[in-house]
Amino acid sequence: MPQEFKRQYKEILEQYTLRQTEHNLYEGQNISRQLIQKNISPEEVISIHKASLEEILPELPNDVWHSFDLLIEVMIRYGLALKEHEALIQKQENFRMEMELAANVQQTLLKTKVPDMLDLDIGMISVPAKEMNGDYTHFLHDDTTVGIAVADVIGKGIPAALCMSMIKYGMDSLNGAETEPTIVLDVINRIVEKSVSDSMFISMFYGTYDTSKSLFTYASAGHEPPLFYCAESNSFSELQAKGLLLGVISNVKYEQHSISLEKDDFIVMMTDGVTECRSKDGFIDQNTVMDIIESVRDQSAQDMVEYVFHKLEELQEFEQRDDFTLVIFKKK
Amino acid sequence: MNISVELNTLDELHIKGIIGGEIDAFTAPILREKLSDITLLEKIHVELNLTDVSYMDSTGLGVFVGFYKSVTAANGHLELTGLSSRLKRLFDITGLVEIMDIQATDKEVKIDETV
Amino acid sequence: MNLRSSVDIITEWDIVAARQLGRNEAKDVGFGTVDQARITTAISELARNIYLYAGKGKIEIRQVTEGNLRGLLVIASDKGPGIVDVRKVMEDGYTTSGGLGAGLPGVKRLMDDFKIETVIGEGTTISASKLLR
Numbered sequence: 001m002p003q004e005f006k007r008q009y010k011e012i013l014e015q016y017t018l019r020q021t022e023h024n025l026y027e028g029q030n031i032s033r034q035l036i037q038k039n040i041s042p043e044e045v046i047s048i049h050k051a052s053l054e055e056i057l058p059e060l061p062n063d064v065w066h067s068f069d070l071l072i073e074v075m076i077r078y079g080l081a082l083k084e085h086e087a088l089i090q091k092q093e094n095f096r097m098e099m100e101l102a103a104n105v106q107q108t109l110l111k112t113k114v115p116d117m118l119d120l121d122i123g124m125i126s127v128p129a130k131e132m133n134g135d136y137t138h139f140l141h142d143d144t145t146v147g148i149a150v151a152d153v154i155g156k157g158i159p160a161a162l163c164m165s166m167i168k169y170g171m172d173s174l175n176g177a178e179t180e181p182t183i184v185l186d187v188i189n190r191i192v193e194k195s196v197s198d199s200m201f202i203s204m205f206y207g208t209y210d211t212s213k214s215l216f217t218y219a220s221a222g223h224e225p226p227l228f229y230c231a232e233s234n235s236f237s238e239l240q241a242k243g244l245l246l247g248v249i250s251n252v253k254y255e256q257h258s259i260s261l262e263k264d265d266f267i268v269m270m271t272d273g274v275t276e277c278r279s280k281d282g283f284i285d286q287n288t289v290m291d292i293i294e295s296v297r298d299q300s301a302q303d304m305v306e307y308v309f310h311k312l313e314e315l316q317e318f319e320q321r322d323d324f325t326l327v328i329f330k331k332k
Numbered sequence: 333m334n335i336s337v338e339l340n341t342l343d344e345l346h347i348k349g350i351i352g353g354e355i356d357a358f359t360a361p362i363l364r365e366k367l368s369d370i371t372l373l374e375k376i377h378v379e380l381n382l383t384d385v386s387y388m389d390s391t392g393l394g395v396f397v398g399f400y401k402s403v404t405a406a407n408g409h410l411e412l413t414g415l416s417s418r419l420k421r422l423f424d425i426t427g428l429v430e431i432m433d434i435q436a437t438d439k440e441v442k443i444d445e446t447v
Numbered sequence: 448m449n450l451r452s453s454v455d456i457i458t459e460w461d462i463v464a465a466r467q468l469g470r471n472e473a474k475d476v477g478f479g480t481v482d483q484a485r486i487t488t489a490i491s492e493l494a495r496n497i498y499l500y501a502g503k504g505k506i507e508i509r510q511v512t513e514g515n516l517r518g519l520l521v522i523a524s525d526k527g528p529g530i531v532d533v534r535k536v537m538e539d540g541y542t543t544s545g546g547l548g549a550g551l552p553g554v555k556r557l558m559d560d561f562k563i564e565t566v567i568g569e570g571t572t573i574s575a576s577k578l579l580r
Contacts, residue, residue: 043481043484043485044481047479047480047481050480068480069480069484072480072481072484073484073487073488076484076485076488076557077488077549077553080488080549080553080556080557083556084539084540084552084553087539087552088539088540091539091540
C-alpha cells in the first residue's frame with residue numbers, strides 16, 4: 001500500500017519542486033486525507049518524502065538526508081499519539097452506547113404509573129439533565145389513598161441513577177399506600193445510610209393523600225418544601241417539615257404534618273432542578289415560579305406541570321442544568 | 333465556572349479556609365480534592381469561610397457533608413462561616429443545620445430576624 | 448538465534464546505550480529507517496520504565512528467525528515491584544503521560560508481538576518482537 005502512495009506522492013513533489021503552484025499544494029492536501037484514511041503514520045509519510053526526494057534530487061548533500069532520520073525519530077510519537085487518540089475515540093463511542101442502554105434500563109426500572117383517582121387530579125413531569133435521571137418519583141395507591149415519593153440524589157449522571165434503584169427497592173418493600181410518611185423515610189434512610197458512599201446523599205419527600213378525608217399527610221428528608229396553594233385565599237405557602245437528608249446518619253427524627261385540601265387547592269412537589277433554575281440575569285426566584293403556577297391554576301394538573309416546565313425552560317434559555325421533576329396534586 | 337479555595341494552616345490542629353466563587357457540578361470536584369489534602373488529625377478544628385461564595389448547588393452541599401463526615405470521624409470539628417441567606421437556606425432545608433456548625437453572616441442574620 | 452547481547456539499565460544514560468544496541472542490531476537485520484526508529488523508540492520506552500519504576504534491570508536484544516523471516520526480539524527484565532494491574536497499564540489513556548501515546552500500549556503498537564510476565568514483589572519481564580517483512 002505505501003508503494004502506491006509513494007508513486008503518487010513523488011509525482012506531486014516533483015511537480016511542486018519545479019513549479020510551486022497552488023494546484024500542487026491542493027493535491028498534497030488531498031493525498032493527506034487518503035494517507036490518514038489508510039492509517040499511514042506520520043513517520044511513514046516522512047520516510048515516503050525522503051525516498052521520493054532521493055529520486056528527484058539525488059545530488060542533495062548528506063546532512064540533508066541525515067536530518068530526515070531525526071525527523072522520523074521525532075514523528076514516531078506523533079504516530080503513537082494519533083493511534084491512541086483513535087482507540088480512545090472508539091472507547092468513548094462504546095461508552096456512549098452503553099450509557100444509552102443503561103438509560104433505557106433505568107427508564108423501565110423506574111417507570112411509575114400516575115394513578116387515576118376519583119377525587120384527585122395528578123400531574124407529573126420528570127426530565128433528566130443528562131441521559132440518566134437522578135430524580136425519582138414513585139406512586140403507591142389503593143382505592144382511597146395515594147402515596148407519592150419525590151426524591152433527588154445529590155449528584156447527577158450514572159452514580160445518581162444507580163443510587164435511585166436503591167430507593168426503588170426500598171419502596172417496593174413497603175406495603176401499600178397507607179404507610180405513615182415518617183416510617184417510609186425511616187426505612188429508606190436505613191437502607192441508604194448503610195449502602196451509600198460518604199459524599200452521596202438523597203433528599204426525599206413523601207406524602208399520602210387520603211381521599212376519604214381529603215387529608216394530605218407528609219414528611220421530608222431534607223427535601224425542597226412543596227408549595228401549597230389555597231384557592232380560597234389565592235395564596236401560596238410552603239409545607240415545611242423538619243428532617244435530615246437520607247444517608248447522613250442512621251437515626252433521624254422526621255416531623256410529620258397534615259393539611260386538608262378544599263376544592264381547587266393544590267400541592268406542588270418538586271426537586272431543586274425547579275428552585276435552582278438560573279437565567280442569565282441570575283436566579284429565577286420562588287415568586288417567579290409561584291406566579292407561573294398561579295397563571296395556569298385553572299388548567300388540569302398535567303397541563304400545569306408541562307406549562308411550568310416549558311416556561312422555566314424558556315427563562316433558562318433552554319439550558320437545563322439539573323434534573324427537573326414537578327408533581328401536582330389538585331383536589332377536584 | 334470559577335472557584336477559589338485558600339487553606340491556611342494556623343497550626344496542625346487548626347485550619348482556616350476561605351472559599352469563594354461558584355460551587356457547582358463543575359467546580360465541586362476541585363473543592364473536594366483541595367479538602368481531601370487536609371490531614372485529619374484527631375481533634376482537628378476546621379473553619380471554612382463561605383462569605384465569597386456566590387452560588388452553591390446540591391453537588392457543593394454533598395462535598396461539605398462528605399467532609400463533615402470525615403472530620404467528625406476523626407473526632408474533629410467543622411465550622412462553616414459567613415453563609416449568605418441563600419446558602420443558609422440550603423442547609424436549613426436539608427436539615428443539616430441541626431447537625432452541622434453553620435454560621436450565617438452577621439448582616440444577613442439580622443435581615444432574617446426582621447423577616 | 449545465537450546472536451544476543453544486552454545492556455544493564457542503571458542510570459538514565461544506559462537508555463541511550465540500549466537504543467544504540469537496538470539500532471545496530473536492527474540495521475544488521477535489515478530494517479529500514481522507519482522500523483529502526485520504531486524499534487529504538489520501543490526500547491527507549493521499556494528501558495525508561497525499568498529506570499523509573501524498578502530502579503535497575505536489563506535490556507536484551509536477540510536476532511530471531513521465524514520461518515523464513517528475520518526479526519528482532521527485545522526482552523526487558525527487572526527485579527522491581529512488579530505490576531499490580533497489568534490490564535490497567537495496557538489501557539490507552541492510563542499512562543501518566545496519557546494522550547501522548549507513550550507507555551506500554553505504545554510499545555505494543557510499535558512492535559508485532561508483545562508479552563508481559565509479572566510477579567508482585569519479584570519483577571517483570573516484557574518481550575516484544577518485530578519481524579522484517
